[in-house]
Amino acid sequence: MRNICILLLGLVICTSCSKKPKFVQVDNVSILGLKDSILLVTMDYVVYNPNDVKTKLRQSGMEIFYKDSLVGNGYLDKQINLVANDTLSVPVRFEIAVEKLHKYYPELISSDSTVFSIKGNSRVSFLLNSFTIDMDDEIHLNTKGIIHEQIQKNLSTADNFKVRSISSNRLPSFNTTKLQLQIETKNNLPLDYVINELQLDFYLDKRRAKVANWQLSEPLRQKSLEKALIPVDVTLNNIDILKQAKLSWLTKTEVNFSILGEIQVQIEGYEFIVPIEDNLNLAL
Numbered sequence: 001m002r003n004i005c006i007l008l009l010g011l012v013i014c015t016s017c018s019k020k021p022k023f024v025q026v027d028n029v030s031i032l033g034l035k036d037s038i039l040l041v042t043m044d045y046v047v048y049n050p051n052d053v054k055t056k057l058r059q060s061g062m063e064i065f066y067k068d069s070l071v072g073n074g075y076l077d078k079q080i081n082l083v084a085n086d087t088l089s090v091p092v093r094f095e096i097a098v099e100k101l102h103k104y105y106p107e108l109i110s111s112d113s114t115v116f117s118i119k120g121n122s123r124v125s126f127l128l129n130s131f132t133i134d135m136d137d138e139i140h141l142n143t144k145g146i147i148h149e150q151i152q153k154n155l156s157t158a159d160n161f162k163v164r165s166i167s168s169n170r171l172p173s174f175n176t177t178k179l180q181l182q183i184e185t186k187n188n189l190p191l192d193y194v195i196n197e198l199q200l201d202f203y204l205d206k207r208r209a210k211v212a213n214w215q216l217s218e219p220l221r222q223k224s225l226e227k228a229l230i231p232v233d234v235t236l237n238n239i240d241i242l243k244q245a246k247l248s249w250l251t252k253t254e255v256n257f258s259i260l261g262e263i264q265v266q267i268e269g270y271e272f273i274v275p276i277e278d279n280l281n282l283a284l
Contacts, residue, residue, distance in 0.1 A: 019050040019051055020050075020133070021047050021048060021049045021050065021051075021055065021057075021082055021133055022047065022048045022050070022133070023045070023046070023047055023122075023133050023134065023135050023137075024046040024047060024048050024087060025046050025137065026043050026044065026045060026046070026118060026137045026139055027043065027044040027046050027089060028042075028043060028044045028089070029041065029042075029043040029139045029140070029141065030042050030043070031141060031142070031143075031146070034098070034146060034149065037097070037098050037099060037150075038095050038096065038097060038098070039072070039095070039096040039097075039098055039143070039146055040093070040094070040095060040096075041064075041072075041093075041094040041095075041096060041141065042091060042092070042093055042094070043091075043092055043094065043139065044089035044090065044091060044092070045060070045089070045090040045091075045092045045122075045135070046087060046088070046089050046090070047082060047087070047088055047090060047122075047133065048086075048087045048088075049082040049083060049084060049085065049086060049087075049088070050085065051084055051085070052084050052085060053084050054081050054082055054083050054084050055081075055082045056079055056080065056081055056082065057076070057079065057080040057081075057082055057090060057122055057123075058079055058123050060074070060075070060076045060092070060120060060121070060122040060123070061120050061121055061122075062074030062075075062092065062094070062118060062119070062120030062135065063118070063119055063120055064094055064096060064116050064117070064118050065116065065117040065118075065119065066100075066101060066104060066114070066116055066117075067104075069100060069104075070100070071096050071097060071100040071101060071116075072094055072095050072096035072097055072100070073094070073095060074092050074093065074094040074095075074118070074120065075092065075093050075094075075095075076090065076091075076092060076122075094118075098146065098150055101143070101147070102190055103190050105147055105150075105151065105189065105190055105191055106190065106191045106268065108143050108144065108147045109144065109147050109148065109151070109191075109267065109268050109270065110144065110268055110269075111142075111143065111144055112142050112144055113140045113141075113142060114140065114141050114142070114143050115138055115139075115140055116138065116139050116140075116141055117136075117137075117138055118135060118136070118137050118138070118139060119135065119136050120134075120135045121133060121134050121135060122135065148270065151189065151267065151272060152272055152274075154188055154189055155189075155265055155272055155274045156274050156275070157188070159186060160185065160186045160187075160188070160274075161183060161184070161185055161186075161263060161274070161276050161278075162183070162184050162278060163181055163182070163183060163184075163259065163278050163279075163280055164182050164183070164184040164229070165181065165182045166179060166180070166181050166182075166280060166282070167179070167180050168180065173238075175237070175238055175239060176235050176236060176237060176238055177235070177236040177238055177241075178233065178234070178235050178236075179233070179234045179235075179236065179282070180231065180232070180233055180234075181231075181232040181233075181234060181280075182229045182230065182231060182232065183198075183200075183229070183230040183232055184227060184228070184229055184230075185220075185222055185227065185228050185229075185230060186227050187222045187223065187224060187225060187226055187227070187228075188225065189224060189225070189267075190224055190225065191224050191267060191268070192221060192222060192223055192224050193221075193222050193265050193266060193267045194219050194220070194221050194222070194265070194266045194267075195216065195219060195220040195221075195222060195263060195264070195265055196219050196264045196265070196266050196271070197215070197216060197262075197263065197264040198215065198216035198220075198230070198261070198262075198263045198264075199213070199214070199215045199216070199261045199262060199263075200213070200214045200215075200232070200234075200259055200260070200261035200276065201213050201259070201260050201261055202214075202234065202236070202257050202258070202259055202280070203257065203258045203259075203260065204241065204244045204255065204256075204257060204258075208244055209240060209244075210240075211236055211237050211240040211241050211244070211257075212234050212235060212236045212237065214232050214233070214234050216230070222265075241255070254281050254282060255281070255282045256279060256280070256281055256282075257279065257280040257281075257282060258277075258278075258279060258280075259276065259277070259278040259279065259280055260275075260276065260277055261275075261276040262274060262275050262276060263276055
């Protein structure tokens with residue numbers, strides 16, 4: 001009984017003498033890449049244990065901010081032992097939701113070094129006691145490549161550039177047929193862009209010669225989060241169409257055109273090339 005009391009007294013004294021481990025810094029910050037629109041970042045959470053015995057870092061709640069916006073969270077993959085009187089680098093994984101950076105694209109697209117704030121706390125167990133280590137630091141990430149990739153992905157969405165209407169106010173001549181189309185452009189980005197070039201080729205068969213071509217005559221400015229209609233006047237070459245005519249047209253009473261092309265978009269001095277592929281059904 002006496003030995004147990006001595007042991008308990010020693011634990012109480014040792015616990016009262018225990019010192020709170022200290023957060024030192026964040027180190028070895030690295031971007032792993034994107035996964036399902038989540039930006040994965042790893043870093044080392046450096047902690048110093050001033051005690052003569054090892055302790056355990058059991059859990060951690062960390063948040064990452066851009067300006068005043070919460071954009072992600074950090075996680076410890078497992079419980080970590082802190083060596084006595086030593087500094088330890090604890091690997092931490094952060095997940096940043098790229099959609100939460102959406103409104104900051106205009107400033108992030110050109111930035112090689114973006115400052116993010118990390119705040120949080122970690123729970124440390126030491127014998128019968130426990131401590132909370134507060135964390136408040138900044139890291140620098142080069143998000144420019146990620147933002148460019150997200151803009152390219154957004155621009156390449158199939159519904160961003162589509163044929164929405166077709167008409168003809170003139171009877172076809174022997175050689176040509178004139179059509180009026182409208183191409184709907186949809187800007188889902190939080191920043192304006194300029195369409196510098198837009199080229200469309202019309203085919204009856206992608207493996208054979210095109211029967212018409214159209215190009216944008218002058219640059220067009222597209223407002224943020226808005227739609228616009230681009231008028232397209234197309235002159236079809238009837239001779240080329242007849243060369244590729246099919247008997248099935250007589251029964252279906254329509255011709256199916258394939259539209260292939262590309263659009264060159266300029267955003268904040270950067271150019272993005274977006275392929276276009278659409279179909280057009282024309283009644284005979």
